[in-house]
Amino acid sequence: MEARKENWEYFREKYPKAWKAYEAFGQSLGSEAGPLNPKTRALIKLGIAAASQYDYALRTQIEKALSVSCTLDEVEHAILQAATTAGYARMMAALMIFREERVKYQG
Secondary structure, eight states: OOHHHHHHHHHHHHOHHHHHHHHHHHHHTSGGGSSOOHHHHHHHHHHHHHHHTOHHHHHHHHHHHHHTTOOHHHHHHHHHTHHHHTOHHHHHHHHHHHHHHHHHHHO
């Protein structure tokens, strides 16, 4: 099992009240909070993850974006947007992670 999923499951099982509160918080910012559709929200969160340089968050957001019908090209394009806001080096690091993850979904 991947370390990030294993850690997520650990947190969810060990701290169920905190997990439920976190999950409810995330849902409260979703479709009921405003006009953005799931695909747009996923691409925005992907860009934030790319800029943050937190690998696990980026990998998770790639997976989530693809689960709401974003294409691989759209995911890559969202990552490229980080270059002019967060910096070229951060975008390149995110692009490298995307290229690693992309292999899982091209099959």
